[in-house]
Amino acid sequence: MIIIDQEHVLDAPQIEMLLDTTFGLGRKSKSSYSLRENIDPIHDLSFVLRSNNVVLGTIRFWPAVIHDVLGGSDQQTLFLGPLAIHPDVQGTGYGKMLVDAALAKVDELSFSRVMLVGCTKYYGKFGFRSVKPKYISLPGNRDAERLLVRENGSVRSLPSLGRLIASDGLHGNCMDGRMSDNEQPLYVG
Numbered sequence: 001m002i003i004i005d006q007e008h009v010l011d012a013p014q015i016e017m018l019l020d021t022t023f024g025l026g027r028k029s030k031s032s033y034s035l036r037e038n039i040d041p042i043h044d045l046s047f048v049l050r051s052n053n054v055v056l057g058t059i060r061f062w063p064a065v066i067h068d069v070l071g072g073s074d075q076q077t078l079f080l081g082p083l084a085i086h087p088d089v090q091g092t093g094y095g096k097m098l099v100d101a102a103l104a105k106v107d108e109l110s111f112s113r114v115m116l117v118g119c120t121k122y123y124g125k126f127g128f129r130s131v132k133p134k135y136i137s138l139p140g141n142r143d144a145e146r147l148l149v150r151e152n153g154s155v156r157s158l159p160s161l162g163r164l165i166a167s168d169g170l171h172g173n174c175m176d177g178r179m180s181d182n183e184q185p186l187y188v189g
């Protein structure tokens, strides 16, 4: 049986192993990890796909801020990643199931923008597009050309020139206190 549900504290060792297996031990040198350093993922938006208590997939979201370099203002965003499916079961539809379920929860909670570093070939089908022609840099000035965004129509537009920076939390967000560890699974099948 496949279950997609909220990540539990006890899943952490399995998730770390899954990420090492999927991305290799050098994964923490990626620019996206700089946005997560010393910051916890958003607990209520951290999901795993498991089969018989074995974690086969993980997806997490982090708080981040887009700083408008010219205007000086800040906007909050969700930053997606890492997303990983165990190599033994890649290409069997689990990735799509996990992303669809997680983004449905993001939409249900009325988050208007999600960003990530990835390829449009994979993430395009979930509504992500390149941030170009806007230019939003990442820590270390790498990967800006692979920065993708998914947003709903009512969101304030991205600055022409911005910086994506880490945030220590979601400030004043709608989801405070709305979910708990007893949240029902997103998928059972």
Ligand SMILES: CC(C)(COP(=O)(O)OP(=O)(O)OC[C@H]1O[C@@H](n2cnc3c(N)ncnc32)[C@H](O)[C@@H]1OP(=O)(O)O)[C@@H](O)C(=O)NCCC(=O)NCCS
Pocket: 022, 083, 084, 085, 086, 089, 090, 091, 092, 093, 094, 095, 096, 097, 118, 119, 121, 122, 123
């Ligand atoms: C990327 C990943 C999460 C996809 O999960 P998955 O369970 O293997 O993929 P799915 O079975 O859900 O595939 C869904 C679709 O995406 C396509 N796809 C899978 N991996 C892809 C990739 N890296 N790039 C482009 N398309 C990809 C599949 O061909 C499939 O297409 P279809 O719907 O037209 O048949 C998983 O393969 C993974 O963890 N890969 C290692 C990390 C990685 O490569 N990340 C880069 C993504 S940009």
